[in-house]
Amino acid sequence: MTGTLLRGLDPHVDGQARVLLLGSMPGAVSLHQAQYYAHPRNRFWPLMAALCGVDAQLDYPQRIARLQQAGIGLWDVIGQCRRAGSLDTAIVRGSEVVNPLPQLMRTLPQLQVIACNGAAAHAAFRRWVQPELPPALAGLPLLALPSTSPANAAWSLPRLLEQWRQLQPWLIGGHDAGNGAGSAMAGQDS
Numbered sequence: 001m002t003g004t005l006l007r008g009l010d011p012h013v014d015g016q017a018r019v020l021l022l023g024s025m026p027g028a029v030s031l032h033q034a035q036y037y038a039h040p041r042n043r044f045w046p047l048m049a050a051l052c053g054v055d056a057q058l059d060y061p062q063r064i065a066r067l068q069q070a071g072i073g074l075w076d077v078i079g080q081c082r083r084a085g086s087l088d089t090a091i092v093r094g095s096e097v098v099n100p101l102p103q104l105m106r107t108l109p110q111l112q113v114i115a116c117n118g119a120a121a122h123a124a125f126r127r128w129v130q131p132e133l134p135p136a137l138a139g140l141p142l143l144a145l146p147s148t149s150p151a152n153a154a155w156s157l158p159r160l161l162e163q164w165r166q167l168q169p170w171l172i173g174g175h176d177a178g179n180g181a182g183s184a185m186a187g188q189d190s
Contacts, residue, residue, distance in 0.1 A: 003082035003092045009036060012064045013073030013104060018112045018170045020105065024120040025078040027086035027149070035060045036074050039086075041150035043157050044117070047164050048072075052171050071110070071172040075099060077124040087151060088120035098128040105137050113170050114140055118147030143167070 009026050023036070030038040037044035045056035045063065052070035054063050067074065082095035105111060116122035122144035130138060146155050146163050 003084040003090065003095070005082050005095075006031060006080065008076050008079045008099065009034060011073065011075035011099075011104065012036070012068065013075060013108070014068050015108065016068065016071060016110055016172075017073035017108050018071035018110050018172065019115055019167060020073050020075070020101075020108065020111060020113070021115045021117060021167075022101075022121050022125060023074075023076045023117045024088050024124055025076055025081055025083065025091065029086070036064075037148065039150060042148050043150075043160055044148040046157060047148060047161060050161055051164060051167060052173065069172065071170065072167075073108070075101070075104070077101065077116075077121050077129060088118070091120075096124070096128075098124070101125075101129045102132045102134075102137070105133070111137075111140065113143060113167070115143040115145055115167060117145055118149065118152070119144065120147075 006025065009030065013020065026036065027039055027042075030036055032038075045054065048054040048063070048067060049056050052067070052072070054066040054070070056063070058066065064074070076099060078091070078096050079099035080095075080097035082092040083090045105114075114125070116125055122142070125142070130142070143166055145166070146152060146160055148160060
């Protein structure tokens with residue numbers, strides 16, 4: 001097999017999670033820093049600032065705590081794989097080891113929606129996790145959101161925000177990411 005064997009990050013999910021937000025597998029910068037969405041050009045944290053008021057300048061533990069206060073839990077579908085670089089397309093097919101998401105989901109009594117950050121996370125969830133879910137969990141809404149990765153350069157930050165607003169009904173204390181937020185964020189997009 002080619003590619004380096006990578007192990008993902010631990011989940012940041014508490015018992016109050018209403019939204020389980022799943023990536024595919026953290027990129028190299030995130031793994032190196034042991035922080036979700038650590039690449040400086042990833043648009044995840046600016047989106048969370050607009051959707052639920054998580055200040056992207058806070059220390060990482062504070063950002064995670066604010067996400068949890070908003071009812072969001074973070075993890076990835078893939079817990080281990082071989083990959084050269086950071087792109088999902090570089091994951092060596094057949095090397096994936098899926099995180100125990102069905103077990104985690106059974107411990108989340110408030111869970112109302114599963115959201116996937118990007119097509120690869122969505123496809124991996126549908127392929128490996130969804131068939132293992134009991135009917136009550138399999139019936140939860142599953143959102144396929146466009147990737148916040150800098151590799152998804154075709155999507156501007158305001159355009160991402162428009163799609164990610166689908167999470168708003170499930171957030172605790174979510175912000176109105178309307179007129180001002182989109183225009184204010186436009187300058188942050190790269």
